[in-house]
Amino acid sequence: xxxWMNRLCAVAAVLTAGLLVAPCFAYDRLGTAGPIxxxxxxxxxxxxxxxxxxxxxxxxxxSTLPPERRSQERVERARRLISVIRVExxxxxxxxxxxxxxxxxxxxxxxxxxxxxxxLEEAIRDVDQVLRIGPEDSDAWATRxxxxxxxxxxxxLPDATKALAINPQNVDALWxxxxxxxxxxxxxxxxxxxxxxxxxxxxxxxxxLSRAQIRMQIGKTAEARNDATAVLAIRRDRSALQIRAIVExxxxxxxxxxxxxxAILDSPKDQPVAVPVGRDFVELYVQRAxxxxxxxxxxxxxxxxxxxxxxxxxxxxxxxxxxxxxxxFTDVKLDGARSDQLDDALxxxxxxxxxxRGISIPG
Amino acid sequence: MIRRSLSRLxxxxxxxxxxxxxxxxxxAAAGCSLAQVEMLPDTVTEPCSKIINEKATSPAERGYAxxxxxxxxxxxxxxDLARQDYDDAIVLTPTNEELFVSRANIAFRGGRFEExxxxxxxxxxxxxxxxxxxxxxxSLLADSGQRExxxxxxxMALGADRSDAYALLSRSQNYAKLRRFDEAxxxxxxxxxxxxxxxxxQGYLDERGDHIDFHVVALxxxxxxxxxxxxxxxxxxxxxxxxxYSRSAPSLAARGKFLAYKTGREKxxxxxxxxxxxxxxxxxxxYYAKGIVHLKFNTFQDALVAFDGAVKIDPWFVxxxxxxxxxxxELDQTDLAVADMTQAVARGIGAGRTAALRDTMSALSRAxxxxxxxxxxxxxxxxxxAIRACMLDKRCN
Numbered sequence: 001x002x003x004w005m006n007r008l009c010a011v012a013a014v015l016t017a018g019l020l021v022a023p024c025f026a027y028d029r030l031g032t033a034g035p036i037x038x039x040x041x042x043x044x045x046x047x048x049x050x051x052x053x054x055x056x057x058x059x060x061x062x063s064t065l066p067p068e069r070r071s072q073e074r075v076e077r078a079r080r081l082i083s084v085i086r087v088e089x090x091x092x093x094x095x096x097x098x099x100x101x102x103x104x105x106x107x108x109x110x111x112x113x114x115x116x117x118x119x120l121e122e123a124i125r126d127v128d129q130v131l132r133i134g135p136e137d138s139d140a141w142a143t144r145x146x147x148x149x150x151x152x153x154x155x156x157l158p159d160a161t162k163a164l165a166i167n168p169q170n171v172d173a174l175w176x177x178x179x180x181x182x183x184x185x186x187x188x189x190x191x192x193x194x195x196x197x198x199x200x201x202x203x204x205x206x207x208x209l210s211r212a213q214i215r216m217q218i219g220k221t222a223e224a225r226n227d228a229t230a231v232l233a234i235r236r237d238r239s240a241l242q243i244r245a246i247v248e249x250x251x252x253x254x255x256x257x258x259x260x261x262x263a264i265l266d267s268p269k270d271q272p273v274a275v276p277v278g279r280d281f282v283e284l285y286v287q288r289a290x291x292x293x294x295x296x297x298x299x300x301x302x303x304x305x306x307x308x309x310x311x312x313x314x315x316x317x318x319x320x321x322x323x324x325x326x327x328x329f330t331d332v333k334l335d336g337a338r339s340d341q342l343d344d345a346l347x348x349x350x351x352x353x354x355x356x357r358g359i360s361i362p363g
Numbered sequence: 364m365i366r367r368s369l370s371r372l373x374x375x376x377x378x379x380x381x382x383x384x385x386x387x388x389x390x391a392a393a394g395c396s397l398a399q400v401e402m403l404p405d406t407v408t409e410p411c412s413k414i415i416n417e418k419a420t421s422p423a424e425r426g427y428a429x430x431x432x433x434x435x436x437x438x439x440x441x442x443d444l445a446r447q448d449y450d451d452a453i454v455l456t457p458t459n460e461e462l463f464v465s466r467a468n469i470a471f472r473g474g475r476f477e478e479x480x481x482x483x484x485x486x487x488x489x490x491x492x493x494x495x496x497x498x499x500x501x502s503l504l505a506d507s508g509q510r511e512x513x514x515x516x517x518x519m520a521l522g523a524d525r526s527d528a529y530a531l532l533s534r535s536q537n538y539a540k541l542r543r544f545d546e547a548x549x550x551x552x553x554x555x556x557x558x559x560x561x562x563x564x565q566g567y568l569d570e571r572g573d574h575i576d577f578h579v580v581a582l583x584x585x586x587x588x589x590x591x592x593x594x595x596x597x598x599x600x601x602x603x604x605x606x607x608y609s610r611s612a613p614s615l616a617a618r619g620k621f622l623a624y625k626t627g628r629e630k631x632x633x634x635x636x637x638x639x640x641x642x643x644x645x646x647x648x649x650y651y652a653k654g655i656v657h658l659k660f661n662t663f664q665d666a667l668v669a670f671d672g673a674v675k676i677d678p679w680f681v682x683x684x685x686x687x688x689x690x691x692x693e694l695d696q697t698d699l700a701v702a703d704m705t706q707a708v709a710r711g712i713g714a715g716r717t718a719a720l721r722d723t724m725s726a727l728s729r730a731x732x733x734x735x736x737x738x739x740x741x742x743x744x745x746x747x748x749a750i751r752a753c754m755l756d757k758r759c760n
């Protein structure tokens with residue numbers, strides 16, 4: 001499908017050269033299956049509060065239209081609402097669309113996909129209904145595969161495979177099956193699916209990033225770096241920067257690693273302006289501390305470690321303690337509290353190089 | 364893994380219906396009959412023993428009496444005695460195919476999988492159309508993930524006997540797992556439509572070997588299907604019907620478990636679950652659901668008691684161990700929390716239960732305490748450390 005879309009875009013570009021203002025997307029911005037690829041992107045010039053008041057919403061659907069047509073118009077309006085990040089309103093519009101025409105598969109599928117974040121059980125009911133109405137709907141099979149995988153239920157791989165049997169060029173289905181295969185540990189097969197997806201749609205940052213992550217896991221670091229660079233050519237992406245930094249550090253290019261890490265983190269100072277949250281917090285600062293240490297900047301390295309301990313909370317301290325205990329400092333207490341013993345171990349491990357030369361925190 | 368995967372087999376062949384050898388003249392007089400064992404299994408021992416011990420009894424009659432007495436033992440949870448009788452009966456009546464199906468069930472209950480399969484094969488060799496053997500084959504296939512093929516066997520079993528309640532129940536559940544809910548519902552409807560007196564002649568033994576009212580099981584199954592397709596009112600109506608039909612531990616536990624996971628219904632859930640437990644419920648999932656409700660109410664001590672009950676009934680209940688660990692953590696009982704979570708992970712690894720393990724490992728991974736994307740195969744010091752870190756961190760869920 002993407003191939004034909006590309007061709008159509010090319011033809012349209014020639015015919016209307018100079019007239020087009022909006023870019024011609026090679027793919028559906030929302031994607032066709034699984035989670036919505038990207039929210040927003042619609043033209044809306046008002047500020048955020050005005051947007052939330054609905055000032056960018058498109059006009060309501062004409063209630064005098066026949067039910068089936070009205071239902072489809074509501075789906076189109078829901079898509080426009082998603083493009084101005086009015087998701088709740090989009091779901092409401094789809095509720096109405098389904099009330100108008102309970103057999104409207106596109107309404108059911110889109111509503112199901114919108115419910116994937118946080119309402120998987122409701123999402124799968126919508127998708128099941130789509131499959132009852134249209135058992136050959138590749139996107140619905142792929143979406144159900146994704147949801148089943150999220151619910152830790154059996155059947156996700158067969159569903160994804162069925163989606164691809166119906167439409168081998170379903171890019172989202174390829175990505176979904178790759179995700180499932182990755183979870184199952186079948187990384188080579190996952191990479192194959194992503195290769196196919198990227199061949200069909202080379203400018204999709206999601207699939208490129210997924211492939212970079214898989215390639216890191218299977219040791220294809222140079223290829224992973226290329227994928228990460230390709231992602232960064234499309235958009236700023238912290239995960240891509242992190243992957244590239246790790247590859248650079250592995251190959252001894254600590255200056256390059258520092259460049260990428262500095263693009264993610266604030267420069268070392270007493271208090272970080274923006275503290276990355278989640279498991280990345282410790283990992284990123286540790287990586288940069290190591291890069292600083294390797295490039296002869298122990299003071300900066302120490303400041304980064306200090307940032308972890310001072311601003312990361314008990315969880316960050318626990319992560320550091322685990323890391324140290326796994327790297328020979330088995331007497332470091334595992335309690336989530338800062339201590340002189342911890343500070344000494346950090347100094348020895350990271351600044352004095354007692355933990356070896358790996359930049360990433362291994363499992 | 365085997366323990367869990369056999370559960371369907373255990374349910375399936377607890378009791379089997381009349382076999383070809385059912386027309387013995389001595390049956391009615393002696394009270395050693397299929398009809399008797401179906402209705403009152405604990406009453407056949409004495410009359411059957413009399414026939415077995417009578418010197419003049421022919422080998423065929425003795426074999427049949429052993430079969431009936433074995434079924435009596437079988438249906439009253441005396442599985443070793445049942446096995447002895449079945450084995451003795453097989454020597455005397457080697458063409459009684461039902462005997463082999465029952466004997467297979469005893470093997471499955473004892474965890475002797477291959478032995479069970481071999482008895483099943485012998486039953487099918489005697490009669491390839493034996494419905495009870497076919498449905499058990501279906502269960503074997505379903506447990507190994509071959510659900511479509513399993514349905515073929517269930518359908519063949521139903522071809523032999525349209526009112527085979529086990530086959531209907533298993534096919535309904537199997538369809539639901541395949542997310543073919545229309546078919547699941549149709550079988551569920553057919554199952555509920557069987558008159559309670561008829562369906563209970565087929566008997567239903569749960570995986571512990573306890574006798575459960577089959578009509579309650581049928582209503583609960585239909586509720587499960589409605590629940591899966593989001594028709595919660597209908598699901599609840601079926602469970603209400605089950606309670607109205609038989610206000611018992613199984614029916615109340617079923618409704619309590621349903622309500623426990625419905626927002627705003629927790630108090631009603633608790634009432635049902637408490638009553639089920641007071642009536643002697645040994646349903647570990649009922650205790651678990653009660654623990655979940657107490658967690659929602661932040662009544663941690665009560666939750667602890669409930670999860671404790673679940674683990675006592677089923678020491679392999681990994682989710683209950685995990686939840687008990689979390690309650691210990693809430694109560695700042697770190698060492699107890701670590702012990703429970705470690706045990707949960709060890710059991711998950713030991714039994715190869717990747718789904719149960721995945722939840723724990725996901726929590727450890729999200730918190731940044733575990734970096735590998737693979738499930739562990741050993742309880743290493745690094746993993747023990749990660750578990751302790753998680754049990755020190757109340758947001759590690």
